[in-house]
């Protein structure tokens with residue numbers, strides 16, 4: 007067997023394990039529906055059966071060839087995991103009483119697992135609890151999944167400047183494998199801890215337990231699926247919105263930052279430079295939007311601050327909750343939301359977008375280039391968290407920006423070819439790639455829904471979500487001939 | 493005097509010379525208006541007087557300090573030349589019988605000199621010939637001005653990967669200064685030759701001499717100012733449109749390419765790799781748009797081909813003539829036009845946009861990065877015209893792309909704050925930065941006009957035209973503190 011052949015077997019083995027995890031997760035909504043005597047329990051039971059059977063078959067037949075994971079297998083593992091888990095995760099939706107088409111079921115599942123949160127479903131307020139829980143659960147699993155993957159795989163793969171985080175774990179002693187496992191365990195612990203805190207917060211703020219649990223999972227995952235058609239606007243509650251703001255922002259910070267905060271205190275802010283910049287951008291954007299809402303939309307100051315704080319946090323963290331139709335705030339607000347959406351949260355969090363550390367590198371590199379233009383013979387460095395950033399990382403980040411914008415433009419034109427207008431198309435694709443949730447046009451806007459889009463549009467958006475979530479290059483590398491040559 | 497102080501004097505000296513050239517150019521429309529007994533002749537006479545007085549004062553008072561031009565002085569020279577010449581070039585419009593505001597006069601002039609071609613004027617069909625000629629003349633001068641500047645200064649300045657063209661002139665023997673002068677002379681000769689051919693072409697196609705001369709200047713400069721409110725649509729003539737297509741494309745090819753074609757034959761195509769790619773993009777875009785117009789807009793094939801060929805060529809070359817309101821072709825066409833607009837023509841031509849060679853470097857660098865992801869230990873090169881492109885050039889081009897897209901987004905949001913909707917704002921700024929001419933929204937669209945925009949919007953667009961024409965970094969470098977420190 008060729009080395010690549012054995013790597014493919016390893017990929018299938020891991021996918022088998024993931025399907026077994028998925029099958030286990032399906033048991034939770036099954037039990038809830040069974041307890042409520044809801045007929046959809048069999049959709050979960052049947053799907054869990056299919057997942058465990060195929061998962062076990064893959065895991066057992068490909069077991070034993072423990073090849074060391076190389077870069078090539080890493081890409082395939084990442085992409086196949088998201089495509090396959092979405093496929094099997096969509097089975098309960100497809101088999102349920104909702105009567106969804108395959109396209110809609112797959113769209114909803116990919117949207118959940120990539121923590122995008124664009125939904126084709128309506129009538130959420132009266133929906134069976136098992137299905138609501140399944141949507142939240144998939145967002146929650148997808149959220150921690152991407153963080154663990156970004157931590158374990160991407161730095162090795164040197165995708166889009168992620169190599170910057172390769173040495174981040176150097177303070178944890180031990181062998182590489184032990185270190186990675188330790189980091190992953192720490193991450194999951196922090197994630198679970200934040201989710202519990204968030205659920206308690208929502209509950210105390212008066213949300214009710216079931217909604218609190220669902221919204222907590224969707225908040226920490228910066229996913230944005232709600233149990234209400236009107237999203238967070240349904241509750242119309244300041245305390246709930248404050249809990250939402252705090253934990254959406256918490257979900258957009260690197261999970262490892264909390265561990266560092268605990269072990270290192272305020273030095274963690276220096277090591278995680280993204281955090282300070284992210285909080286600064288958030289504050290600035292909230293103030294700017296508040297001023298705009300007071301000035302142009304004639305809102306009273308406190309109301310303007312309230313709706314701006316919540317919806318700006320929701321868009322910048324790419325969560326996608328809404329408390330109002332902010333598409334009606336005028337074109338400046340739309341433009342600002344568009345920029346916040348693609349700025350995104352911190353690397354190592356569940357948030358989407360281009361991510362804060364890349365903006366720091368891009369900005370630092372730009373200033374360096376301008377200085378170099380004035381003093382051509384001086385050697386200048388771009389720094390990040392006290393270390394000089396090498397040219398290869400800067401090249402990688404700039405390449406990422408290029409391919410991000412080109413993907414955005416090309417997919418937008420593709421969506422336009424399927425019908426939607428310019429604004430709807432470009433914001434639909436931008437929200438998909440940023441895993442944000444709502445678009446900003448008349449189609450799929452903040453108060454809207456993705457049901458009405460045509461199937462071709464939905465498939466382009468499925469591609470956009472996958473590409474954005476897996477940092478683009480991870481997917482594109484599978485499309486070059488060299489990848490498949492031994 | 494500090495070295496920088498003496499550089500500033502040199503910049504003032506060159507600006508003085510440029511104002512003298514401008515004053516001389518003003519004599520042409522003055523004579524035309526005088527010959528036609530049109531009262532606007534005194535606006536040209538007065539402006540010419542002011543220009544020659546200030547030009548002579550600057551040239552004489554700063555003469556004699558022939559400092560060798562360094563990079564720092566180069567940026568200041570470039571930016572100040574475009575700002576000042578636009579200021580003095582706007583005087584005839586401001587003093588004329590049109591009764592323009594200063595904002596409108598400056599907008600029209602900056603639009604002309606940057607070969608953008610966005611106009612605030614209407615009633616062109618009945619306008620005095622002197623004013624029409626002045627608009628065309630400024631486009632023509634601005635067109636050759638940018639090519640000569642891009643050839644002489646930008647490679648030295650290493651702006652946005654332009655260093656790639658530094659060795660282009662290595663086949664011309666002699667001292668550096670002699671070589672640059674030789675290249676500039678060759679460029680101007682080619683430019684004049686193409687303009688004469690184009691005017692003859694339009695004349696033979698039935699346009700009438702005055703319109704032929706004006707449109708020829710606007711075509712070779714890829715400027716797009718017409719003498720008719722309905723632009724090229726006024727003539728409704730296939731021969732005229734064919735001449736237009738040929739010479740718009742000719743204007744978007746590097747001017748030095750024609751010289752190479754003459755001295756080296758088909759080897760010139762290899763040396764100017766941009767040409768083949770540009771013609772390929774043009775052909776592909778025309779075919780795609782034709783197919784769309786047949787399929788979605790139900791046009792007969794020949795009509796679809798006719799309107800697609802002309803308007804696609806006009807947008808890709810950033811000329812901005814229109815034969816029909818292509819804003820009504822649907823959102824896919826709008827999206828495609830948007831992409832073509834920012835793709836742009838070849839470096840070393842009068843065309844705008846990001847420019848073909850940068851796309852080649854960006855694409856080549858992307859493919860290299862993807863290959864490197866599969867084979868991390870292999871050393872791979874990006875090639876351009878047979879030579880390996882060094883990492884610094886790739887970094888420069890990628891940085892240019894970043895700052896281009898960020899400028900586009902930030903200025904678009906600024907325009908949105910002044911009123912226009914999302915599509916109008918983003919396409920207005922994109923056309924300004926690409927020096928294209930028409931936007932694609934309801935405001936300033938292909939059939940529209942910029943008169944109705946507010947003054948703040950116009951000033952943002954003036955900034956966009958200047959930034960785009962001077963390759964952004966040339967302008968931004970003046971905004972860092974290091975530039976002004978000795």
Ligand SMILES: [K+]
Pocket residue numbers: 121122123228229230324325326441442443
């Ligand atoms: K989301």
Ligand SMILES: [K+]
Pocket residue numbers: 607608609714715716810811812927928929
């Ligand atoms: K133009």
